[in-house]
Amino acid sequence: MQVLVTGGAGFLGRRLAARLLERGFLAGADGRQQPIERLVLLDVVAADGFADPRVQVIAGDITDPAVLAQAIGAETMAIFHLAAIVSGQAEADFDLGMRINLDGPRRLLDRCRAVGHRPRVVFTSSVAVYGGDLPAEVQDDTAVRPQSSYGAQKAIGELLLTDYSRKGFVDGRVLRLPTISVRPGRPNKAASSFASGIIREPLNGEAAVCPVPPATRLWLLSPRKAIEALIAGHDLSAEQLGDSRTINLPGVSVSAADMVAALARVAGEAAARVRWEEDAAITRIVGSWPGAWNTSRAEALGLSGDQDFDAIVRAYVEDDLGA
Numbered sequence: 001m002q003v004l005v006t007g008g009a010g011f012l013g014r015r016l017a018a019r020l021l022e023r024g025f026l027a028g029a030d031g032r033q034q035p036i037e038r039l040v041l042l043d044v045v046a047a048d049g050f051a052d053p054r055v056q057v058i059a060g061d062i063t064d065p066a067v068l069a070q071a072i073g074a075e076t077m078a079i080f081h082l083a084a085i086v087s088g089q090a091e092a093d094f095d096l097g098m099r100i101n102l103d104g105p106r107r108l109l110d111r112c113r114a115v116g117h118r119p120r121v122v123f124t125s126s127v128a129v130y131g132g133d134l135p136a137e138v139q140d141d142t143a144v145r146p147q148s149s150y151g152a153q154k155a156i157g158e159l160l161l162t163d164y165s166r167k168g169f170v171d172g173r174v175l176r177l178p179t180i181s182v183r184p185g186r187p188n189k190a191a192s193s194f195a196s197g198i199i200r201e202p203l204n205g206e207a208a209v210c211p212v213p214p215a216t217r218l219w220l221l222s223p224r225k226a227i228e229a230l231i232a233g234h235d236l237s238a239e240q241l242g243d244s245r246t247i248n249l250p251g252v253s254v255s256a257a258d259m260v261a262a263l264a265r266v267a268g269e270a271a272a273r274v275r276w277e278e279d280a281a282i283t284r285i286v287g288s289w290p291g292a293w294n295t296s297r298a299e300a301l302g303l304s305g306d307q308d309f310d311a312i313v314r315a316y317v318e319d320d321l322g323a
């Protein structure tokens, strides 16, 4: 089978690609595992560094119909749609966010409809669809009231995927990802970038600023578990999903203070490198997201999160620091 990962040069896209190549199989339309013969990595940035002959790299814009026509054909049976503009950037540049996060998925789905082969499409949504007056524990079907343009674009994308699935154009599934931590590399423009920075920078011997009050709760998942969930979510059958194609992925609910305490447990004095300095804009966006959600449906479907935040810090040390 042919598999497409959009955003294939990004943080999760690269890891997903590496894991798919290692695994070698994915569920086909009939639910049986089929070998991955070709893995197409589409991104505006060329996804370099994959020496595997199964990999085809396309450098192009997801909103360009010619690029989509090159990336999706009748043999493309699995699509992981990860290409997006992150929350802080979509808030700062409204037009860019609308173009990539809204026109992008719509054009991708229209390409699938035009080909007419009903591929499985995994859409990565986010905690940012929620907001406003939230219950203590959010359910998969709690009303979405996004408080950012990114959240609104993701919520609309969810509805599009659901309707294209209802019409039989694709077999879609929406996985709402917690904030992924710990992300290696440099800070990005996501409002939640600090959720990685306050762990990563101190472990690298650098100072870090936490821009939200210590009691702010976050809903977190390690990259390792996120990739596992994307693949397991893909492999669920349409029957298992039933009427609702949207699943809140399991995560761990921690406060910013809990995160720094976990860092102290795993890495001792590194935690002293975190400074608290509130940023009102980040606090407003992150504070509108739920700090916990009920994931009994995901768990019943076999999807799991990390044991606790200490395990997330240890996963970063093992996977990214090579210790």
Ligand SMILES: NC(=O)c1ccc[n+]([C@@H]2O[C@H](COP(=O)([O-])OP(=O)(O)OC[C@H]3O[C@@H](n4cnc5c(N)ncnc54)[C@H](O)[C@@H]3O)[C@@H](O)[C@H]2O)c1
Pocket: 006, 007, 008, 009, 010, 011, 012, 013, 042, 043, 044, 045, 060, 061, 062, 063, 081, 082, 083, 084, 085, 086, 100, 124, 125, 126, 127, 177, 178, 179, 180, 181
């Ligand atoms: N990382 C998180 O904490 C998190 C949480 C919730 C949801 N998500 C979602 O998961 C997905 C992957 O996130 P990530 O952390 O890997 O983000 P990322 O920014 O690292 O990767 C996104 C990729 O999309 C590419 N891209 C942007 N515009 C494009 C375009 N016009 N055409 C083609 N490619 C384009 C970027 O070049 C980038 O490589 C995104 O949809 C994101 O919204 C991530």
